[in-house]
Amino acid sequence: MSQSPAVALTRELIRCPSVTPADAGALDVVEKALKAVGFETHRVVFSDAGTPDVDNLFAKIGSGAPHLAFAGHTDVVPPGDPARWRFDPFAAEIADGRVYGRGASDMKGAVAAFAAAALGYVERHGAPKGTLSFLITGDEEGVSINGTVKLLEWARARGERFDHCIVGEPTNVSTLGDMIKIGRRGSLNGRIRVIGKQGHVAYPHRAENPAPIIAHIVAALSGHELDKGTTHFERSNLEFSTIDIGNKAVNVIPGEARAEFNVRFNDVWTHDSLKDRIRQVIRQAAPNANVEVEFPPSNAVSFITKPGAFTELVIEAVRRVTGHTPELSTTGGTSDARFIVNYCPVLEFGLTNETIHAFDENARVADIDGLCAVYARVIERYFAG
Known part of the structure; x- marks a missing residue:
């Protein structure tokens, strides 16, 4: 059965049992795909007393402004009792038009969709007139100490300046295109x-x-x-x-x-x-x-990216691909966007969240391809000025 690059990459990522903070080869999958079209990649391991070491990936192509980043995570929560799953939680089986497996929606499907969109853009146009980058961590489902927050500091110390960022968290409630997160409590x-x-x-x-x-x-x-x-x-x-x-x-x-x-x-x-x-x-x-x-220490702060031109660009891409006008929301739990907002405006848009952290977590094949199309349109319009 033929499948799109986004779906194939999603399945490859799911087959890596990257229960936080283990990487289990997931970052290798993303890095290999990006390096194949010319992305400069860096693997950065961070540690902290009393917490596990975490492997992170920064990849970029192009240079200077404007700089569009995609942020996400390849770590997943434990699958629980495998006997309660329809399929092996790390087999990435396809049935009834859905890909089953831990991380399908949260958020390996989105990582794969953005990677496939970026690969397609580079194959069509070469490096952008600006910078396209990836900030991928293996620490989001854990204590969030040795992941995105430190990767951002590391990137800034290298001179990276981000203009906008999309986080691929599963924001949609029931239908692809129904919700964008512009902040979190x-x-x-x-x-x-x-x-x-x-x-x-x-x-x-x-x-x-x-x-x-x-x-x-x-x-x-x-x-x-x-x-x-x-x-x-x-x-x-x-x-x-x-x-x-x-x-x-x-x-x-x-x-x-x-x-x-x-x-x-x-x-x-x-x-x-x-x-x-x-x-x-x-x-x-x-x-x-x-x-x-x-009060135990907490890095979960409230944040908001007020709607503006970048928000409208993403809304237009979602509307054009899905036919839906997304609600701008700040509901739900925390995400790594709380760290990114200190560096640039950040939005969250990914797959639906109906089955995240549950037995039989899955993502619709059509949604993975649709999400890839949304990301592709965002990238095209962003670098077209």
Whole structure:
């Protein structure tokens, strides 16, 4: 069965079991394809104390401005129990017009589609009048410490200057062309510990029960309106994920209670201002209690690329290829675009996200080819001025 270069490359990438942070040959596949048409490539390994080493790829063709970058990742989440898959999660089988396998949608299909679009452009025109580049990491599904953030710093130190970037995250909800991400909410985790005094339930005056206090704090934070949303963002939301006392004795007043939460926040907030607000709400809810609040480090900040000429160029390409006018959205989780926005305007557009991180993850063959066509039109128009 004949298949397009984008689909063939997608299948080749899926067959690399690159569960984060392992590369398993995935970057070799991308590098080989790009080098074949003249891309200059660099493999850069970054490490950090207590975290795994991560292999990254930077590739470029052409020089100077304008500089269009594509950013993505070849690492994937674990497949889970292979017996629950229709096919081997790393076999890249095609059935019912879909390619099955871990990473098909998130996001090996998009990496393959952009690579195929770039190869086609170079074969037709040669090197662009400007720069076309790839920033590909194996760290996006993990702690995101030794991947894109350091690759960007490395590229800047070499003198690279990016004008615009597309990230191939699976942005579309159900149909190719229905959504472009122009920003993302930030993420902040928090841990609360209420310290009481253990004692016998028959003598409450000799103890200090932290259970009612943690309940007051949970209710106060859950009911607190952080904001009303902004022009491009939904309102920020705080959600508790666990409340723990761990007391197995029914006749003992516990000595402490704990709770953990996550906040997805919009561009009203920074990490510091949000931490201050949370501490304020806790003080008001439990003014005399012994409460400790901890915020683990986070690099998930809120960001926005305000619509402009580049956004319109991508919208036009999506509309021309798919027939759909995409919604501009900031919904969903975090992505490596949060790092890239510090270097240039960045948009996210990829495949649909219906099956990402799930058993039987798959991508429509027609969507992979359609995405390649969108990327190809973006590249053509971008370098046509």
